[in-house]
Amino acid sequence: MNPAPASRTDRFVAPAEREIWRILADVPDPEIPVLNVVELGIIRHVRVADDGRVTVGVSPTYTGCPATEVIARSIETRLEAEGYQHPKVESVLAPPWTSDWLTDSGRAKLKEYGIAPPAHSVSNPKHLFREPKVACPRCSSLQTSKVSEFASTPCKALYRCSSCLEPFEYFKCI
Amino acid sequence: MSAAAETVLSASADLRFRYAVHLGDTSLILAQRLGEWVGHAPALEEDLALANISLDLLGQARYLLSYAGEIEGKGRTEDDLAFLRDPSDFTNLALVEQPNVDFGHTLVRQFLIDAWQLELFECLQGSSEPRFAELAAKALKETRYHYRFSSGWMVRLGDGTEESHKRVQAGLDALWKFTSEFFAPGAVDEEAAAAGLGPDPASLRAAWAANVEQVLTEATLKKPADVSYRWYGKRNQHSEHLSRLLAEMQFMQRTYPGVQW
Numbered sequence: 001m002n003p004a005p006a007s008r009t010d011r012f013v014a015p016a017e018r019e020i021w022r023i024l025a026d027v028p029d030p031e032i033p034v035l036n037v038v039e040l041g042i043i044r045h046v047r048v049a050d051d052g053r054v055t056v057g058v059s060p061t062y063t064g065c066p067a068t069e070v071i072a073r074s075i076e077t078r079l080e081a082e083g084y085q086h087p088k089v090e091s092v093l094a095p096p097w098t099s100d101w102l103t104d105s106g107r108a109k110l111k112e113y114g115i116a117p118p119a120h121s122v123s124n125p126k127h128l129f130r131e132p133k134v135a136c137p138r139c140s141s142l143q144t145s146k147v148s149e150f151a152s153t154p155c156k157a158l159y160r161c162s163s164c165l166e167p168f169e170y171f172k173c174i
Numbered sequence: 175m176s177a178a179a180e181t182v183l184s185a186s187a188d189l190r191f192r193y194a195v196h197l198g199d200t201s202l203i204l205a206q207r208l209g210e211w212v213g214h215a216p217a218l219e220e221d222l223a224l225a226n227i228s229l230d231l232l233g234q235a236r237y238l239l240s241y242a243g244e245i246e247g248k249g250r251t252e253d254d255l256a257f258l259r260d261p262s263d264f265t266n267l268a269l270v271e272q273p274n275v276d277f278g279h280t281l282v283r284q285f286l287i288d289a290w291q292l293e294l295f296e297c298l299q300g301s302s303e304p305r306f307a308e309l310a311a312k313a314l315k316e317t318r319y320h321y322r323f324s325s326g327w328m329v330r331l332g333d334g335t336e337e338s339h340k341r342v343q344a345g346l347d348a349l350w351k352f353t354s355e356f357f358a359p360g361a362v363d364e365e366a367a368a369a370g371l372g373p374d375p376a377s378l379r380a381a382w383a384a385n386v387e388q389v390l391t392e393a394t395l396k397k398p399a400d401v402s403y404r405w406y407g408k409r410n411q412h413s414e415h416l417s418r419l420l421a422e423m424q425f426m427q428r429t430y431p432g433v434q435w
Contacts, residue, residue, distance in 0.1 A: 063233025063312055064205075093237075094308040096315060122315075148219030149323045150226040158219060174315050 016048040020079070024056070027078050030070045031153045034113040037071060041101025044092040054079055054087040059097040062154040062174075098122055099155075099173050111137045116159065116170040134170050136161035146170075183246065186369065190303060191245045192265070193366040195255065196408055197306075198238030199266035202256055203416070204287060205231035206423050207274060216277050223323055227284065230316040237309050257427035261417045265362060268407035269352035271416040278331050278338060279345035285324035286349060289385050290356045290378065291317045297373035306371060325389045332393025343395055350398040352405070356382070361408040 013021065024043055029035045037043055037058070044057035056075055060068045072089040079087035099118040102110075107117035119132035134144050141163035148158040156169045183191060208228035215221035239252040269287060274280050295317055298310035331338040357379040367374040390397050405413055426433055 060233070060312075062230055062316060063237060063309075064229035064231070065233070066229070093312055094304070096308075096312040098315070148223060149319070149326075150219070150223040152222070154226050154229055158222075172319070174319060 014048070017046045020046045020048065020054055020056070020084075023078060023082055024075065027071075027074050030067045030074065031155075032110070032113070032115065034109050035106050037075065039103045039106030039109065041099075041103060041106070042071070042097060052085070054084050056087065056089050057092040058089055059092050061097050065154050067153075099171060102171070110171055114138065114168060115156065116168060118171050118173040120173060122173045132173060134159055136164060136166065137168055138166050139164040144168075187245050189362070189365055189369055190371065191242050192362045193306075193371055194238045194242035194245065196265040196362045198235045198242060198255070199264045200270055200287075200407075201231040201238065202235035203264070203266040203419065204270035204283075205229070205235060206419055207270060207272075208280070208284075210274055211280065220277065224280070227320050227323070230313075230320065234309065234313050241305050253427070257424045261412055261420055262410050264412065264416060264420075265408050265410055266416075267352070267355055268405040268411075268413060269349060269355065271407065271413060271419055272349060272352065273415050273419075275345065275348075276341055278341035279348065281324055281327045281331065282342060282345035282349055284320065285328050285389070286353055286386070288317060288321040288324045289382050289389075290353075292321055292385070293378040293381050294373065297378065301372055302370035328389050328395070329393045332390070332395040339394065342393070346390075346395055347398050351401050351403040354400060354403055355406060355408065358406065358408075361406065363408060 021038065021043075024046070025036050025038045027037045029037060029040050032040075040061070042059045042061060044059050045055075046057075047055045049055070056079075058068075058072060058075070068091075072091075075089050076087050100121050102118065110117045114137050116134050116137045119134050131146070133142050134146075135142055136144050136159075139161060141161055143162040144159050145162065146157060147160050147167065150156075151158040151169050155172055155174075157172050158167065159170045160167045205228045208224045208231070211224040212221060212228075215224055235256070236252050239255045243250040243252060243255055267287075269283060272283060291313070295310040295314035299307050299314065301307040301310065328342065331342045333339070357376045359376065361375075363372060363375045366372040367377075387397060405411055407416075
């Protein structure tokens with residue numbers, strides 16, 4: 001069902017590991033289930049040891065994100081269901097996760113779902129102090145305004161569209 | 175590990191333990207204070223904002239206290255350190271234990287600490303201990319966001335109505351004295367600086383003050399005079415407010431040890 005992650009890396013990935021990436025692309029994010037964990041950009045590495053033990057490195061999006069533990073458990077459960085014995089999820093803090101790591105398909109799905117994707121790259125830290133132009137995910141209007149810096153999850157802010165008058169959530173740049 | 179490792183920590187491990195606890199306690203206690211706002215903030219959006227900032231701080235605290243427990247090697251977890259220590263064992267900055275008064279007062283507390291954490295985490299990225307450096311890089315991104323929120327509100331409220339200006343100025347006047355501790359010598363952060371684990375607390379002052387003064391000017395607020403002050407949270411000397419905060423925060427684990435849900 002779900003497309004394999006970033007196909008450009010596929011040819012450089014060993015078949016055993018590629019299979020794990022394929023499975024991970026089937027594990028949804030618990031808070032934004034339209035995204036899988038690969039599209040969210042939180043999978044840092046996949047390792048398959050000689051004895052077949054699988055280790056998956058996962059970056060937390062926010063240090064306090066309560067979904068982090070649920071994600072680790074759902075990855076383990078999913079891999080076990082696929083027949084992998086004792087898979088291990090390890091937390092990778094450095095380099096810190098950034099919204100730049102959302103994949104293109106992830107961004108498209110967010111918009112489709114009604115959440116405006118991050119408006120720009122954060123590689124230039126000046127952007128963190130600048131108000132981004134956020135397009136309404138419904139009507140694409142740029143006539144939008146921020147209602148609140150924070151919303152229902154740590155990764156989102158609350159916006160309102162002055163063209164179609166709908167409120168919407170915006171996936172923050174961080 | 176060996177029996178020796180269990181009984182006495184090396185001086186270097188002991189310092190890393192105490193520094194992690196100091197930074198972790200500051201984030202933990204502030205997270206708890208912000209959590210008290212849930213359901214009580216003036217608007218739903220600000221309720222969410224304070225809860226979200228609290229969550230980020232809790233994430234920092236969990237990381238730091240887990241790491242501290244790991245160094246200590248006695249099997250204490252982040253939960254043991256958070257819920258089973260006495261007030262005199264905490265080394266958080268005294269500012270963060272100050273009770274909530276009104277939204278303006280809470281914003282001032284947040285703004286003053288956000289501006290400090292900006293400088294702290296910026297420098298802590300260069301820690302000789304990778305675990306501190308990694309956390310700093312992560313937390314800095316979140317802190318920039320917190321700072322944008324709190325400094326924005328400082329200006330909106332300070333340069334807002336007569337009432338909002340009055341309240342924020344009152345918060346500033348009440349809390350300013352606690353900021354001297356950020357930069358004060360004679361505590362674990364100074365020792366950590368000498369060992370290359372973190373920045374010299376005094377070195378953070380210039381950038382912090384410049385940032386704060388710029389926002390206060392824009393917010394038409396008056397910077398209070400520096401006064402001497404008697405509490406030193408980072409030297410385990412706390413106001414009575416910490417005991418009350420902990421009494422509530424630790425109640426379940428103290429009353430029903432090991433309870434889970």
